Amino acid sequence: MKEIVKDYIVEIIIGIIACILMIININKVYSGLIFALKMYFNLFLVIISIAFINGIISVFVPKNTISKILGNESGIKGIFFGSIFGTLMIGPAYVFYPLFSELVLKGASLGVIATTIFAWGIKLQWVPFGGAILGWKFIIFLNLLIFFFAIISGLIFNKIWDSHAST
Amino acid sequence: MESFLTGIILFILTASLMVYFTLKDRKNSKKVVKLSLKIFFKNSIRMFSIFIIIGILQSFLSKENVSHFLLRFSGIKGILTGIFFGGIMMGPVATGYPIAAYILKNGGSISLVSAFLTSWVFIGIISISMEFRFLGKRFALLRNLFSIITIILISIIMEIIL
Numbered sequence: 001m002k003e004i005v006k007d008y009i010v011e012i013i014i015g016i017i018a019c020i021l022m023i024i025n026i027n028k029v030y031s032g033l034i035f036a037l038k039m040y041f042n043l044f045l046v047i048i049s050i051a052f053i054n055g056i057i058s059v060f061v062p063k064n065t066i067s068k069i070l071g072n073e074s075g076i077k078g079i080f081f082g083s084i085f086g087t088l089m090i091g092p093a094y095v096f097y098p099l100f101s102e103l104v105l106k107g108a109s110l111g112v113i114a115t116t117i118f119a120w121g122i123k124l125q126w127v128p129f130g131g132a133i134l135g136w137k138f139i140i141f142l143n144l145l146i147f148f149f150a151i152i153s154g155l156i157f158n159k160i161w162d163s164h165a166s167t
Numbered sequence: 168m169e170s171f172l173t174g175i176i177l178f179i180l181t182a183s184l185m186v187y188f189t190l191k192d193r194k195n196s197k198k199v200v201k202l203s204l205k206i207f208f209k210n211s212i213r214m215f216s217i218f219i220i221i222g223i224l225q226s227f228l229s230k231e232n233v234s235h236f237l238l239r240f241s242g243i244k245g246i247l248t249g250i251f252f253g254g255i256m257m258g259p260v261a262t263g264y265p266i267a268a269y270i271l272k273n274g275g276s277i278s279l280v281s282a283f284l285t286s287w288v289f290i291g292i293i294s295i296s297m298e299f300r301f302l303g304k305r306f307a308l309l310r311n312l313f314s315i316i317t318i319i320l321i322s323i324i325m326e327i328i329l
Contacts, residue, residue: 010296011216021223028226035222040215045174047214048207049181055203056184059195091170092257094217094294098210101301110306117310118317121288126261133268134280138329142281145324146288149317153310160309 046095054102067107072158074112079154082112083147086119093120111158118150213297220293221257228255230262234269237279245279246322250315253286257294260287277329278322285321289314 005012022029040047057066070078089096093116100113122143123130130139189196233252240248256263267280290311291298298307 008212010300011212014216014220018219018223021227025227029223031226032219032222032224035225036215036218039218039222040211042170043174043214045178046170047210049174049177051207051210052181052185052199052203053177054206055199056181056188058202059199060188060192090173092294094291094297095214097297097301098206104302110302113302114306114310114313118289118314121285123260123288126259126264129261130264133264134271138277138280138325141325141328142284142321145321146285149321153313153317156313157309 043091043095046091050096050099054099057099057102057106061106063107065106066103070103070108070112072109072111072162074109076155078109078112079115079151079158082115082154083119083150086116086150087122087124087147089120090123090125093117109158110161111154111156114157115150115154118153119147121146121150213300217294217297224255224293225258230266234266237266237270237283238273238275240279241276242278245276246282246319249279249282249322250286250290250318253283253318254290254292256287257291260284263287276326278326281325282318282322285318286314289318 018029018032067073070081072078074081086093100108100116104110104113127139127143185196185199188199233256237245237248237252253263263284267284270280270283271277295307295311298310302310
């Protein structure tokens, strides 16, 4: 019981907050629940696929394969790979956190993961919409800066963890 | 809709991998199925609770209120307020574009809008619990701190070049 509470503490807190808000405005909480259900079903295939990819990596992929492609030894190549992967991906990044966690356990560097999460901020599919209502100059410069800082973040994170590992 | 399409592509890819590994090694594939279902149920509970809080927050924070409130701030205060509200907002960033356009049209600064939109995609005050759990406290804290510094820099650069 203690372990379940410890493991799901955030979810329990969210449940308590939802109950308190229900007293304030039940209609808004109801529409929030409907939104959550829709979002879950919308992302259902992503969530189940991520779980199976986690399982496959955990059982079948040797540690040195991941560390060669995404580990510290991959250097700038790994960071570049992370930035392209993050740029091309669609949907919320946090749904992929369990997969990132498994990749780190298998030897991926935290720099590559940081770059991927930052590059996830580039929403290629929304660029035309953003360009139309905010101006092309604004949206292109903003995304270029995000891409640039995503790569810088990876290099800095790798340096931080390298120095941490060597101490 | 985009997330659903991503899901279909990922699902086809995962199913193909599962078929390949089952043909190659049936015994270990059974292990994968057991482990994956366990991961799936755990993740589902975690994701769903995050979705609930996003849904409730969205219905309490209207777009009009957020844009009216943000218009009161400029300069470094504008950037910091933009970071805070961008971090609270969840869902596709495209839903933030009309808010940003409204702020710009009504005299809001480029730096405020840049901070708001960049924070929306970099920082998730609500999803930070997931980051803590899966990637560790040290990584989550450092990444979010780095996000704040980066957002300030991006906002200042955007204000200068545009």
